[in-house]
């Protein structure tokens with residue numbers, strides 16, 4: 001069994017924990033004993049923080065709406081479509097016809113890159129997230 | 134937060150307002166309880182009898198939406214009784230006379246009329262807070278999710294500066310941030326008016342710096358639209374495409390009916406998420422993302438602690454980390470994005486973001502994180518802010534007046550509906566509702582109603598009721614309890630079965646754009 005260090009995803013406290021991994025699956029969590037925020041404790045949400053990871057409902061393929069239905073596609077097709085449509089809308093209506101919502105749940109690196117994409121690639125400051133909610 | 138979470142252990146007094154801390158920040162809540170058991174005092178200002186109330190020396194239950202009157206009233210007592218910190222006010226602040234004049238009208242008698250808090254309790258709370266040695270003020274969405282949210286926040290800062298309760302260990306003003314990386318999303322410039330590190334897009338020098346770093350020209354100088362503004366532009370047809378990464382505005386936003394209208398008016402809706410959320414179900418393109426356990430990267434908690442996580446397992450199917458998806462898309466759209474590891478992105482972040490200047494994955498991997506500001510590689514990070522001076526030099530008092538702002542109740546909608554969160558669920562429930570333990574504890578939505586109101590309407594515990602506002606209605610079960618005051622209803626937004634945001638008021642704070650989720654006029658009746 002491996003112990004991988006991570007941070008609980010369920011609130012802004014940021015408790016330190018280890019994910020216990022066996023044959024590619026997470027089988028439990030363990031609070032980090034020395035962590036200054038939680039000092040070896042977790043709340044009920046933290047103890048359950050890994051269960052959704054292996055949920056059968058996870059999205060596993062890019063989907064594109066065709067004939068009104070979301071249908072499985074490939075990364076190539078999905079990303080080419082997005083790039084083409086965003087560029088097209090921007091050329092026709094101006095960059096501020098685009099909006100970007102980043103996330104209070106993903107990493108700093110991802111939020112930074114997303115904000116860079118909105119501003120540098122698409123030249124719009126229409127970027128926000130659900131911090132106010 | 135100006136302070137660190139562990140500093141809660143050593144405070145002498147807590148003033149907690151608009152935060153159901155044990156539910157929303159359990160590990161901070163338990164520190165407050167431990168401190169109280171050791172002898173610290175807790176003053177709670179909250180309309181509901183939340184679990185912390187059992188530990189409070191004083192529980193002030195104000196009428197919903199009257200926070201400014203309460204805080205002004207406290208400050209008035211503190212000034213009238215000469216309990217403020219003269220030295221601190223003289224050395225570190227400006228605008229005291231204006232504050233004094235502004236709060237002088239808020240005598241305990243006047244405040245009692247507006248807020249329902251007795252003059253005696255108000256006076257006692259003011260004395261306790263002012264006289265404490267190490268006083269921690271903590272607040273959350275109960276302060277910010279109002280039309281007057283910005284003024285509420287300023288009033289919290291005013292009272293802390295007035296009493297010198299800032300800039301020391303276990304002494305400060307602590308807004309508790311809800312989701313795991315709200316702080317980081319803001320720090321990284323996920324806001325319409327600023328780049329990472331809160332560098333304004335309107336500042337030419339900042340724009341030039343980012344243009345050089347990113348190898349582009351012509352970054353826009355005008356602040357963009359907030360989320361609410363984007364939805365409005367969507368409804369009006371001015372916004373044509375929306376790219377949503379890891380958010381679910383169809384559950385979390387006020388007045389959902391009009392959110393749906395905005396989303397369905399778009400030419401293109403892209404949603405990148407780990408589950409088929411309610412928002413993803415409307416999308417034209419859905420991109421499957423890796424979750425926190427399937428990628429590496431950093432998150433910044435409510436005490437500004439930047440922490441590194443490691444990949445534990447591989448993502449299901451073809452799902453990819455959000456950063457990999459964005460980098461791929463950037464390259465296809467002609468923007469260089471040569472990243473093969475999130476650590477390289479952090480190197481770029483620190484080169485353009487002074488407060489993150491000393492933060493590297495390598496350093497983080499050897500510590501329990503670093504608290505920004507951390508300007509260089511030798512810097513140990515910053516446990517509490519404003520010790521010698523405020524960001525702007527002197528702290529300036531910015532008083533504001535109480536004006537009734539919420540949606541008025543009337544004969545048809547005689548109740549005030551307020552919303553919040555519970556211990557066992559998280560945000561819109563896409564993750565937490567898939568955790569068995571949490572579903573067992575909190576499997577269904579409930580609306581809280583006071584026993585007297587319930588009796589008048591013939592509602593008993595667990596009866597199915599319909600709650601409606603001027604915008605919509607939902608059905609859910611009733612919880613008859615004195616946790617809520619008379620004429621107030623409370624429920625949460627975790628459950629898609631009863632989407633309370635079909636009812637809430639989309640009116641926003643003018644400055645911050647935060648919606649009024651804590652107050653709207655509503656009616657309730659028993660379903661036949």
Ligand code: SF4
Nearest residue numbers: 008010011015043046
């Ligand atoms: S364990 Fe509980 S208190 Fe800690 S981060 Fe997770 S949800 Fe928050």
